Amino acid sequence: MNHRCPAPVFRRWPALLPALALLFAAAADAATLASVSSPGNVLTVTLESQHEDRLAYRVERNGEAVIAPSRLGFLLGDGRLERNLQLIDQSQRSFDETWEQPWGERRLTRNHYNELRASFAEKAAGGRKTGRRFDVVFRVYDDGVGFRYEFPKQPGDDNEVRVRQELTEFAIARPATVWWIPAFEWNREEYLYSRTPLAQVGIAQTPLTLRTDDGLHLSIHEAALVDYAGMNLAKGDGGVLRAALTPGGGDRGTAVVRTAPFTTPWRTIQVGARAGDLAESSLILNLNEPNRIGDVSWFTPAKYAGVWWSLHLEQETWGTGPKHGATTANTKRYIDFAAQNGFRGVLVEGWNPGWDGDWFANGWGFDFTRPTADFDLEALAKYGAGKGVHLIGHHETACAVSHYERQLPAALELYARNGVDVVKTGYVCDAGDIQRQDRENGPVVREWHEGQWMSNHHLRVLEAAAKRHIAINSHEPIKDTGLRRTYPNWVSREGARGMEFNAWGNPPNPPEHEATLAFTRMLGGPMDYTPGIVSLKGRGGQQIPSTLAKQLALYVVLYSPIQMVADLPEHYAEHPDAFQFIKDVAVDWEESHVLNGEVGEYVTFVRKARGGEEWFLGSAGGAQAHDLQAPLSFLDAGRRYRAEIYRDGERADWKTAPFEFVRETREVRSTDTLPLHLAAGGGQAIRFVPIDPPAR
Ligand code: NOJ
Ligand code: CA
Numbered sequence: 001m002n003h004r005c006p007a008p009v010f011r012r013w014p015a016l017l018p019a020l021a022l023l024f025a026a027a028a029d030a031a032t033l034a035s036v037s038s039p040g041n042v043l044t045v046t047l048e049s050q051h052e053d054r055l056a057y058r059v060e061r062n063g064e065a066v067i068a069p070s071r072l073g074f075l076l077g078d079g080r081l082e083r084n085l086q087l088i089d090q091s092q093r094s095f096d097e098t099w100e101q102p103w104g105e106r107r108l109t110r111n112h113y114n115e116l117r118a119s120f121a122e123k124a125a126g127g128r129k130t131g132r133r134f135d136v137v138f139r140v141y142d143d144g145v146g147f148r149y150e151f152p153k154q155p156g157d158d159n160e161v162r163v164r165q166e167l168t169e170f171a172i173a174r175p176a177t178v179w180w181i182p183a184f185e186w187n188r189e190e191y192l193y194s195r196t197p198l199a200q201v202g203i204a205q206t207p208l209t210l211r212t213d214d215g216l217h218l219s220i221h222e223a224a225l226v227d228y229a230g231m232n233l234a235k236g237d238g239g240v241l242r243a244a245l246t247p248g249g250g251d252r253g254t255a256v257v258r259t260a261p262f263t264t265p266w267r268t269i270q271v272g273a274r275a276g277d278l279a280e281s282s283l284i285l286n287l288n289e290p291n292r293i294g295d296v297s298w299f300t301p302a303k304y305a306g307v308w309w310s311l312h313l314e315q316e317t318w319g320t321g322p323k324h325g326a327t328t329a330n331t332k333r334y335i336d337f338a339a340q341n342g343f344r345g346v347l348v349e350g351w352n353p354g355w356d357g358d359w360f361a362n363g364w365g366f367d368f369t370r371p372t373a374d375f376d377l378e379a380l381a382k383y384g385a386g387k388g389v390h391l392i393g394h395h396e397t398a399c400a401v402s403h404y405e406r407q408l409p410a411a412l413e414l415y416a417r418n419g420v421d422v423v424k425t426g427y428v429c430d431a432g433d434i435q436r437q438d439r440e441n442g443p444v445v446r447e448w449h450e451g452q453w454m455s456n457h458h459l460r461v462l463e464a465a466a467k468r469h470i471a472i473n474s475h476e477p478i479k480d481t482g483l484r485r486t487y488p489n490w491v492s493r494e495g496a497r498g499m500e501f502n503a504w505g506n507p508p509n510p511p512e513h514e515a516t517l518a519f520t521r522m523l524g525g526p527m528d529y530t531p532g533i534v535s536l537k538g539r540g541g542q543q544i545p546s547t548l549a550k551q552l553a554l555y556v557v558l559y560s561p562i563q564m565v566a567d568l569p570e571h572y573a574e575h576p577d578a579f580q581f582i583k584d585v586a587v588d589w590e591e592s593h594v595l596n597g598e599v600g601e602y603v604t605f606v607r608k609a610r611g612g613e614e615w616f617l618g619s620a621g622g623a624q625a626h627d628l629q630a631p632l633s634f635l636d637a638g639r640r641y642r643a644e645i646y647r648d649g650e651r652a653d654w655k656t657a658p659f660e661f662v663r664e665t666r667e668v669r670s671t672d673t674l675p676l677h678l679a680a681g682g683g684q685a686i687r688f689v690p691i692d693p694p695a696r
Contacts, residue, residue, distance in 0.1 A: 050071075059145055068239070075167060076163060084122050092116050097112075103561045104589065109282045109285060113286075135152065141283055148264045151262055162256070175198065181193055195516075217273070229448075230448075255451070255452065257452070301588035303565050303585075313538070319359070326350040326351040333569070334346045335387060336387075344388070353367040363398030369407055377414075434448065508538060511622050531563065534575040555618060557619070578646065602619065621678030643665065645664050645684070655681070657679075
């Protein structure tokens with residue numbers, strides 16, 4: 001869909017005039033160095049040289065500015081790398097391939113871009129005999145732009161590059177509303193999204209989502225965060241957002257230390273007319289490298305139950321004692337529940353020594369290589385295997401990450417021997433309090449969750465796990481930058497406020513939370529949100545801001561190839577109608593589309609089950625009720641389908657009537673349009689089962 005800006009942008013944003021004056025001053029001696037457009041000519045990136053031979057890029061969509069001239073460069077250990085930059089070479093190429101995801105929101109993904117590579121040499125300056133060298137590479141798609149810096153082997157012998165800060169900017173060319181969470185706060189990524197004018201953004205994490213006043217949707221993020229510090233965004237003058245790299249630990253005073261040749265992660269700008277365009281884009285995945293761990297057909301996308309919600313409700317405990325959740329008998333109960341209902345996995349938290357007492361403070365006491373005395377891992381693994389159920393492992397590190405790494409091979413072997421092929425990891429501690437100890441009894445250095453060292457830690461875990469055919473689901477993770485393409489055993493992660501906040505959060509997740517996540521956090525990749533709390537009650541009976549129908553919709557809205565059936569078995573027994581949808585819903589998809597959506601208000605996804613003929617619809621609302629229309633043109637033409645509808649009743653409202661719920665069946669065709677009534681805090685879920693065989 002083409003977007004047209006109705007009026008020249010700057011006429012509509014008088015506050016920008018001083019910045020504009022500066023811009024024109026700079027532009028006075030700006031010279032275009034190179035320019036590249038997307039395959040469909042929607043987006044154009046122009047690289048220019050400014051005053052003092054600085055470098056800037058800008059982005060236009062259909063000829064109108066989206067990103068105004070924004071500078072590029074670095075603050076390095078041996079000085080600034082931003083002036084006296086000479087273009088020494090440039091080249092362009094086109095690329096178009098369709099690749100297959102082993103599991104995902106869609107089986108086939110088209111990767112179609114035009115690329116510009118521009119090579120720069122710094123004139124010898126600042127006491128340096130030789131100038132430094134780097135390339136900037138832009139990949140321009142119709143729905144977004146990725147660019148990164150590449151440092152080739154440097155002239156002379158010194159190839160160590162210490163990055164104190166990246167000077168990359170994103171100058172948003174139009175006034176905009178932003179959805180963002182703060183960076184560098186103690187609770188990592190687990191904050192409610194603020195919705196503010198661009199001017200009021202502080203230091204934000206990415207993905208950061210913007211809607212310009214004239215209706216364009218943008219997201220700024222990064223792809224392929226490997227051996228580098230995570231990028232945050234600090235608000236500068238006017239519409240400028242500036243890279244703010246996560247610092248390195250200890251007294252290093254440097255965000256990143258690398259040896260050339262190396263590349264930075266891709267800095268990404270997604271651009272779409274609709275909010276749904278952001279959620280449908282494959283830009284982040286496309287900018288990642290192809291699978292490097294080989295065949296992953298051993299990983300089965302699946303639903304899982306487990307000893308989890310009971311812990312957050314404080315009905316059971318992680319630690320041993322009379323209320324211990326991870327006992328052999330209790331786990332058998334969950335295995336039976338999973339087997340009866342067709343769920344492949346059972347997660348058991350609190351199965352290993354280390355939880356007793358204040359586990360938050362006792363990461364160095366965790367033992368990942370043996371179970372507690374009341375948990376017979378081998379017997380349970382066998383019991384599950386007899387019923388087609390696999391245990392899901394759990395490694396909570398409480399941030400004693402080096403301690404965990406030392407045990408990792410033995411810990412993974414133990415699980416592999418017992419048929420555990422998915423492990424949930426955890427890094428509970430304040431952001432920046434990751435404990436790194438390079439040698440036993442050596443000093444302990446504090447690292448950030450989003451820093452360079454942790455970017456490498458996660459890859460060490462993934463590689464060790466892949467060797468043993470184990471998939472990883474990280475909680476309190478580093479942000480998702482699409483590395484599941486390269487490491488398809490990184491199947492899910494948390495990295496936002498999940499359902500646990502509805503057990504004990506103050507406040508719990510508000511009704512608009514999931515319709516915000518769909519266009520913010522989820523742009524990074526799958527989330528282990530752990531939906532399906534059909535009791536709608538948290539700890540002490542606190543009401544969850546959701547209707548029953550919305551809990552079902554979340555299985556379709558918030559994508560993850562492993563989805564928890566998170567509530568207690570006895571609660572599902574009380575809601576057999578709703579539970580039927582949870583049993584039926586698929587977790588792996590042939591294709592996915594966003595029918596409609598507005599950030600933080602509502603969103604409707606439709607997805608076709610992979611390897612099947614069924615479609616599923618999930619629509620999650622926000623604080624207000626909505627009446628939407630769902631055209632069914634995604635269904636096969638000429639075929640009748642049975643629509644199994646799970647919806648909010650007429651009087652449903654999360655505050656006053658959350659269980660007002662209707663399950664009904666209708667016969668539909670692709671030419672039909674279904675009305676979707678979403679109550680306040682509500683939602684709707686539909687399963688479409690073909691009645692007729694496919695047309696020949
Ligand atoms: C936080 C995780 O998000 C949660 O799912 C888990 O139960 C606890 N940590 C304990 O590891
Ligand atoms: Ca968490």
